[in-house]
Amino acid sequence: MPPLQKPQTWGTHADFGVDMETLLHDFRYSLRMLRKSPGFTAVAVLTLALGIGANAAVFSVVNALLFHPFSFPKLEQLMLVRESSPNQDADFDTDTFSAADFYDLKGNARSFQALTASSFANLNIGDRGQVDGVEGAALSANFFAVLGVQPAMGRGFTADEEQPGHDRALIVSYGYWQRRFGGDPSLLGRTLQVNGRAATVVGIMPAGYAYPVGTEAWVPLALSAEQKADRVQPALSLVARLQPGVSGQEAEAELETFATRLQKQFPKTNSGRTILSLPMRQEEYEYTAPIFLMLQAATIFVLLLACANLGNLLLARLISRQKELAVRVALGATSSRVLRIVLTETMLLAVAAGAVATAVALAGSNLIRQSIPPGITKWVAGWENIRLDPAVLGFTVALAVAVAALLAVGASFRIGRLDPGHALKEGGERTASGRNRLRSALIVSQVAAAMVLLAGAGLMIKGFLHLVDVYSGLQPANVITMQVTLPDRSYTDGASINAFEQRMLEGIAGVPAVQSAGIASNIPASNVDNGQVAFSVEGRPAFRESELLSARRQTASSGFFRSLHIPLLEGRNFTDHDNGGAPLVALVSQSMAARFWPRADSIGRRFKFGTTASDAPWITVAGVVGDVKQNWFDPKPTPTIYLPYQQAPRSVVNVVARTSYGHAGVVPGIRSLVQRLDPQVAVSEVQDMQGVISDSISPVRLMGILMMVFGGVALALSAVGVYGVLAHAVEERMHEFGVRAALGARPRQLLRLVLGQALKLSGLGLAVAIPVAVVLSRLMATFLFGVVTLQAAVLVGLALLLVLVAVAASYVPARRATRVDPIVALRYE
Numbered sequence: 001m002p003p004l005q006k007p008q009t010w011g012t013h014a015d016f017g018v019d020m021e022t023l024l025h026d027f028r029y030s031l032r033m034l035r036k037s038p039g040f041t042a043v044a045v046l047t048l049a050l051g052i053g054a055n056a057a058v059f060s061v062v063n064a065l066l067f068h069p070f071s072f073p074k075l076e077q078l079m080l081v082r083e084s085s086p087n088q089d090a091d092f093d094t095d096t097f098s099a100a101d102f103y104d105l106k107g108n109a110r111s112f113q114a115l116t117a118s119s120f121a122n123l124n125i126g127d128r129g130q131v132d133g134v135e136g137a138a139l140s141a142n143f144f145a146v147l148g149v150q151p152a153m154g155r156g157f158t159a160d161e162e163q164p165g166h167d168r169a170l171i172v173s174y175g176y177w178q179r180r181f182g183g184d185p186s187l188l189g190r191t192l193q194v195n196g197r198a199a200t201v202v203g204i205m206p207a208g209y210a211y212p213v214g215t216e217a218w219v220p221l222a223l224s225a226e227q228k229a230d231r232v233q234p235a236l237s238l239v240a241r242l243q244p245g246v247s248g249q250e251a252e253a254e255l256e257t258f259a260t261r262l263q264k265q266f267p268k269t270n271s272g273r274t275i276l277s278l279p280m281r282q283e284e285y286e287y288t289a290p291i292f293l294m295l296q297a298a299t300i301f302v303l304l305l306a307c308a309n310l311g312n313l314l315l316a317r318l319i320s321r322q323k324e325l326a327v328r329v330a331l332g333a334t335s336s337r338v339l340r341i342v343l344t345e346t347m348l349l350a351v352a353a354g355a356v357a358t359a360v361a362l363a364g365s366n367l368i369r370q371s372i373p374p375g376i377t378k379w380v381a382g383w384e385n386i387r388l389d390p391a392v393l394g395f396t397v398a399l400a401v402a403v404a405a406l407l408a409v410g411a412s413f414r415i416g417r418l419d420p421g422h423a424l425k426e427g428g429e430r431t432a433s434g435r436n437r438l439r440s441a442l443i444v445s446q447v448a449a450a451m452v453l454l455a456g457a458g459l460m461i462k463g464f465l466h467l468v469d470v471y472s473g474l475q476p477a478n479v480i481t482m483q484v485t486l487p488d489r490s491y492t493d494g495a496s497i498n499a500f501e502q503r504m505l506e507g508i509a510g511v512p513a514v515q516s517a518g519i520a521s522n523i524p525a526s527n528v529d530n531g532q533v534a535f536s537v538e539g540r541p542a543f544r545e546s547e548l549l550s551a552r553r554q555t556a557s558s559g560f561f562r563s564l565h566i567p568l569l570e571g572r573n574f575t576d577h578d579n580g581g582a583p584l585v586a587l588v589s590q591s592m593a594a595r596f597w598p599r600a601d602s603i604g605r606r607f608k609f610g611t612t613a614s615d616a617p618w619i620t621v622a623g624v625v626g627d628v629k630q631n632w633f634d635p636k637p638t639p640t641i642y643l644p645y646q647q648a649p650r651s652v653v654n655v656v657a658r659t660s661y662g663h664a665g666v667v668p669g670i671r672s673l674v675q676r677l678d679p680q681v682a683v684s685e686v687q688d689m690q691g692v693i694s695d696s697i698s699p700v701r702l703m704g705i706l707m708m709v710f711g712g713v714a715l716a717l718s719a720v721g722v723y724g725v726l727a728h729a730v731e732e733r734m735h736e737f738g739v740r741a742a743l744g745a746r747p748r749q750l751l752r753l754v755l756g757q758a759l760k761l762s763g764l765g766l767a768v769a770i771p772v773a774v775v776l777s778r779l780m781a782t783f784l785f786g787v788v789t790l791q792a793a794v795l796v797g798l799a800l801l802l803v804l805v806a807v808a809a810s811y812v813p814a815r816r817a818t819r820v821d822p823i824v825a826l827r828y829e
Helices: 020-036 038-067 099-108 143-147 174-181 248-265 285-320 322-330 335-370 390-416 420-424 436-472 494-509 558-563 590-596 667-677 689-696 698-732 734-742 747-783 792-818 822-826
Strands: 078-084 112-127 130-139 169-172 191-194 197-204 217-220 234-242 274-279 479-485 514-520 531-537 549-556 568-571 585-589 606-609 619-625 640-644 652-659 682-688
Touching: 020 038, 020 335, 038 285, 038 335, 038 390, 038 698, 078 248, 099 112, 099 234, 099 248, 112 143, 112 174, 112 217, 112 479, 112 682, 130 479, 143 234, 234 248, 248 274, 285 335, 285 436, 285 698, 335 390, 436 698, 436 747, 436 792, 479 667, 479 689, 494 514, 494 652, 494 667, 514 558, 549 558, 558 652, 585 590, 590 619, 590 640, 667 682, 682 689, 689 698, 698 747, 698 792, 734 747, 747 792
Parallel strands: 130 217, 130 682, 169 197, 549 640, 585 619
Antiparallel strands: 078 234, 078 274, 112 130, 112 191, 112 234, 169 217, 191 197, 479 652, 479 682, 514 549, 514 652, 531 549, 531 606, 568 619, 585 640, 606 619
């Protein structure tokens, strides 16, 4: 039968100039067609909406944390300046600066408009009989001016208040003012007790300001002449603002020259010491970038999967409508007219998907912001600024619309070359042909992308469970923790601190239901590093600061190890005899003993802080305790020195108490005890140890859950894609199956034929995905602090899951093939 009309090509009559009536007609027609196919419309809209919404939600987080973590004016000019010593290995990076080096740099740097410093400080703020422990910082007088912010009420610090004895000023955050004082404007000018000393509230910062990150109150940085001359102890965090027109590279070069000069001028303390700088917005990249860039990559995979699935859906729909479109071509419709119909329908889908995606993105960004406890997020710059960014959503929707349009053009390209006569024959184009290659390629890509996402999700969940298992050795159930802060004004020496803490521990031991109690300067899973200390080992001379070894330092009591079930591996625990008048002793972690005394018994070995030539006393190793992973982001447990609390007094300590039941009845008793001992002592951060651990690893849990959701979406999209391709393939091959059945093929053979195609597509997808998944797992292990490790069993299990899903999705089309009636299939041949 000759064709009714010469087939159209895309170069013929491709005039898109149409009037509004025609466009409205196309719109109404497309809307009618979509309403006639609610299943197709719902799947297409949800597919695209999930891809757009997930990307917009995660990118809103990335935008807040990585691109705009602070709202300071001219943020690009603000730099962090840091010192690094050669004795510090990769596990012991620091962001602090020695005071003497800071004052030298402040007076000589030409690349910076101004340089300022801060130091974290635990503050006890008392008012009318109530004492709060508050995270605070001591600041140079020009600190707020360098950042470009000022108090919303009152004033900043003056230069006079940087002098010891004149530092009786206090600035509080807006949040603390509202929470503690109910927003009372009379707080300004009121005198409060800060660490046992009178201080006047001179300013209240604007809402949302909390820098240094996590702080709620600020006092002047008043250093003595001796402290200002110290080049050994890194104690200050530096912020600098670049001169206009000066680049970060130019400032870096000046800092390098300055560090070299200090090395020559002060070889004992500064030999090998370098000075580095980085943009302030990158302050937390080490922690936030790996997690959220990984999530962003996952959502991009989801969007690609969604687009691939949408392409399959559009192609299948066009093929099912080829007779309708062939009639239009036969009646004189131009290729541009056919394309316009397809594009109008696709744009309607994209607009509907954009509306649903907005709701998905809004819910997703809110869920992410609220899923991590405030005790953790207060330390993450920009977290409270996480909001759905309209520009981000608009860009993502525009990108998805553009992709949808390209898919529509590609899918309808075949219709533009349609032979109407052949298409209008009954049974026309029933045989399978190369036109399914594109759809098969899309399915292979979907299976591959799903495997990669599932691998990421599986490894993250495995990593999370590993972290839970790491801390399970502490047996945290029924362990409570709290922070006790002694006011500096009242507790000026080690003897007074020791006397209070000893009485406190004796009192806590007598509280009903308390089985054991101890104190330490830090607790596991706090997400706060222990202080770093440089030391030298007896028998290994270290005469220069640059030759010293490094370890983490803790102050603890014997009850700390018993309460957290940290095992004593060798030697003895601390006793009450390890006081200020006894020979100095220490416990060391297993990793420290193995690292510094690898071939000898560490018990009885000696070390000292500083160089072997220093006046510091020798400390004897009394015992070795098990390693504890301090923070979830530590690649491995770090070498740690534990000093007895009576020989290394600390005015801020963490109490840990193991109880025979929950903490509800124990905490009031401990609070009452502390208040009886001294009403000026603050008790804060009361929490059970299980909650501390849960809060600590919440970022990993969040990432694991989101990756699992994305993996589940990818799995569902892959299943829909496999089903769609095979259902259409079976429809096209009905004639072939009829012939096979007529020639004696059994249903089992037809079933195997269709399932074999599903296995082939899945196998090709897995062949592409598994090498990518291996590379991904290695990248995750590198960037996610050792939380993730390559797990062959996880990859194999997920590959089998994908194959099973593909086979299950293909079963329904395969069953249709086995039920073909040869007479019906061959009727029109």
